[in-house]
Amino acid sequence: MGQLQKILIPFLGLVLAFWFYSARENFKPEMLKGKRVIVTGASTGIGEQMAYHLARMGSHILITARTEAKLQKVVERCRELGAASARYISGTMEDMAFAEHVVKEAETSLGGLDMLILNHVGTSYFDYFNGDVGHVRKLLEINFLSYVAMTVSALPMLKESEGSIVVVSSMAGKVGFPFTVPYSATKFALDGFFSSLRQEFSIQSVNVSITLCILGFIDTENAVRAAAHRLLVPPAPREECALEILKGGALRRRELYYRYGSTRLPLLLRDWAAELLDYLVRSRYRLDSAEKN
Numbered sequence: 001m002g003q004l005q006k007i008l009i010p011f012l013g014l015v016l017a018f019w020f021y022s023a024r025e026n027f028k029p030e031m032l033k034g035k036r037v038i039v040t041g042a043s044t045g046i047g048e049q050m051a052y053h054l055a056r057m058g059s060h061i062l063i064t065a066r067t068e069a070k071l072q073k074v075v076e077r078c079r080e081l082g083a084a085s086a087r088y089i090s091g092t093m094e095d096m097a098f099a100e101h102v103v104k105e106a107e108t109s110l111g112g113l114d115m116l117i118l119n120h121v122g123t124s125y126f127d128y129f130n131g132d133v134g135h136v137r138k139l140l141e142i143n144f145l146s147y148v149a150m151t152v153s154a155l156p157m158l159k160e161s162e163g164s165i166v167v168v169s170s171m172a173g174k175v176g177f178p179f180t181v182p183y184s185a186t187k188f189a190l191d192g193f194f195s196s197l198r199q200e201f202s203i204q205s206v207n208v209s210i211t212l213c214i215l216g217f218i219d220t221e222n223a224v225r226a227a228a229h230r231l232l233v234p235p236a237p238r239e240e241c242a243l244e245i246l247k248g249g250a251l252r253r254r255e256l257y258y259r260y261g262s263t264r265l266p267l268l269l270r271d272w273a274a275e276l277l278d279y280l281v282r283s284r285y286r287l288d289s290a291e292k293n
């Protein structure tokens with residue numbers, strides 16, 4: 001019996017490991033070659049890096065943000081890097097008609113859409129909640145409602161292509177962090193909307209994947225400027241983050257965690273030891289310097 005167990009248990013382990021890994025498809029850059037992709041908020045930061053990765057993979061890219069001069073430069077670089085095509089539209093996501101217009105542009109200029117990457121965020125502050133209700137409303141429009149509007153307009157094309165929606169969210173959309181009150185509200189809203197919609201797609205056999213991306217602190221210029229001096233957490237590289245988001249979308253994952261150690265692992269505490277997680281989060285903040293401001 002002892003001998004049998006010595007052989008059987010490792011054997012079962014091997015079978016399970018093989019089954020688990022073989023069931024998970026690996027990412028290949030060819031998966032995104034020739035695909036028609038919209039990336040919002042692509043004039044800087046993670047969105048800009050996603051555009052460059054997509055260009056190297058040979059996708060058709062449509063990018064958007066407000067600042068035309070920056071978008072022009074990103075599009076030029078995408079062409080140099082090998083994009084199948086690259087174009088931009090500038091405008092603000094405060095305006096739902098503009099959000100819908102971007103999707104229409106994909107229809108007229110690309111003839112359809114394979115991936116909608118919702119990544120833009122409006123400017124907020126990294127500080128104690130100041131009670132400005134108007135700001136919360138505006139941020140909800142930019143960070144949440146425009147995502148809904150674009151999804152609704154893009155759905156017919158995405159159903160046709162059996163495509164993907166990639167929603168860039170944050171640890172602040174899963175856990176309460178200090179200094180991100182309005183922002184966090186918009187990111188929690190995304191989880192509610194898109195997780196619920198995913199369930200309906202499953203019931204209705206709509207073959208459009210929804211990937212919710214849960215990111216920790218990333219080294220984009222805006223984030224570092226706003227928050228680095230108040231955090232004891234080092235930011236992760238935006239290039240790698242951008243690639244992981246694209247991999248998650250291409251593989252039609254339900255959620256993506258980047259980086260794993262600072263997102264997935266702390267979240268394991270959330271349901272069982274919420275007070276402990278809250279305490280650990282606060283311990284990663286430089287609260288004295290925050291209070292001096």
Ligand SMILES: NC(=O)C1=CN([C@@H]2O[C@H](COP(=O)(O)OP(=O)(O)OC[C@H]3O[C@@H](n4cnc5c(N)ncnc54)[C@H](OP(=O)(O)O)[C@@H]3O)[C@@H](O)[C@H]2O)C=CC1
Nearest residue numbers: 041043044045046065066067092093170215218220222223
């Ligand atoms: N960096 C981080 O630490 C983290 C980031 N994330 C998420 O990653 C995503 C990207 O973040 P990051 O790269 O840091 O952001 P950036 O601040 O670098 O980029 C934001 C983008 O959104 C655009 N944008 C801002 N306001 C508007 C508007 N009103 N209408 C249309 N576009 C607008 C900006 O361009 P322009 O100003 O030209 O309009 C820019 O292209 C966001 O969803 C963010 O929540 C999540 C966790 C951590």
Ligand SMILES: CC(C)CCC[C@@H](C)[C@H]1CC[C@H]2[C@@H]3C(=O)C=C4C[C@@H](O)CC[C@]4(C)[C@H]3CC[C@]12C
Nearest residue numbers: 170171172177216217222223226227266281284
């Ligand atoms: C202690 C841990 C379990 C992990 C800590 C991770 C913390 C520090 C991470 C998780 C989510 C991050 C915020 C974010 O999502 C987006 C932005 C917008 C940007 O313009 C300004 C910075 C800001 C507020 C990030 C600040 C750092 C946060 C709170």
